[in-house]
Amino acid sequence: QVQLQESGPGLVKPSGTLSLTCAVSGGSISSGNWWSWVRQSPGKGLEWIGEIYHSGSTNYNVSLKSRVSISVDKSKNQFSLKLSSVTAADTAVYYCARGSIAAQVYYFDYWGQGTLVTVSS
Amino acid sequence: QSVLTQPPSASGTPGQRVTISCSGSSSSIGSNAVNWYQQLPGTAPKLLIYSNNQRPSGVPDRFSGSKSGTSASLAISGLQSEDEADYYCAAWDDSLNGWVFGGGTKLTVL
Numbered sequence: 001q002v003q004l005q006e007s008g009p010g011l012v013k014p015s016g017t018l019s020l021t022c023a024v025s026g027g028s029i030s031s032g033n034w035w036s037w038v039r040q041s042p043g044k045g046l047e048w049i050g051e052i053y054h055s056g057s058t059n060y061n062v063s064l065k066s067r068v069s070i071s072v073d074k075s076k077n078q079f080s081l082k083l084s085s086v087t088a089a090d091t092a093v094y095y096c097a098r099g100s101i102a103a104q105v106y107y108f109d110y111w112g113q114g115t116l117v118t119v120s121s
Numbered sequence: 122q123s124v125l126t127q128p129p130s131a132s133g134t135p136g137q138r139v140t141i142s143c144s145g146s147s148s149s150i151g152s153n154a155v156n157w158y159q160q161l162p163g164t165a166p167k168l169l170i171y172s173n174n175q176r177p178s179g180v181p182d183r184f185s186g187s188k189s190g191t192s193a194s195l196a197i198s199g200l201q202s203e204d205e206a207d208y209y210c211a212a213w214d215d216s217l218n219g220w221v222f223g224g225g226t227k228l229t230v231l
Binding site: 036038045046047048050061062102103105106108112113 | 123154156158164165166167168171172175177209211213217218219220221222223224225
């Protein structure tokens with residue numbers, strides 16, 4: 001059973017950089033999956049941040065692209081998110097998720113439990 | 122404002138059938154499959170429907186999905202109290218080259 005676990009600071013100062021890691025267990029990050037970050041502001045809906053393949057290929061949300069970087073560490077079976085120049089609007093629960101494919105259709109089949117990141121001084 | 126449009130709320134009584142709509146564009150739903158996620162209070166989203174109308178193993182057949190043109194729908198029949206949750210549609214958007222979600226629909230079982 002695949003499990004994803006987010007970790008990182010729960011509090012980040014404004015203008016700082018948010019850094020989170022998602023540890024993958026029960027499966028290899030080098031399998032044929034894309035690995036995503038999704039966030040949810042308090043009381044709001046889901047927002048896709050970006051994704052990475054084990055080769056290092058990435059896709060980012062155009063609205064966040066200038067501030068986002070996602071990387072993969074195959075040796076540790078994990079992937080990471082960096083979001084720079086954060087403001088209070090970046091306060092959210094951040095989820096990592098696995099993108100799987102069936103019959104040429106992608107979907108998020110496994111999700112981490114989520115981690116709340118608050119941007120505040 | 123979300124790229125995919127869902128009604129903010131829906132409701133029904135136990136045993137009823139409810140539907141939740143999701144409207145997109147030619148570059149999102151019009152060109153790609155729709156997935157649906159269920160988010161119970163205080164938990165992570167869970168895959169409910171993929172590829173427009175496919176249920177993952179373990180999802181009751183009370184849940185069904187459909188797609189037509191640039192819109193999709195999630196139907197829940199035989200409504201149960203445990204179905205009370207937020208429901209999100211999602212699709213890849215070719216123009217944005219990324220995933221887009223609906224704003225979510227809060228389902229209340231009366």
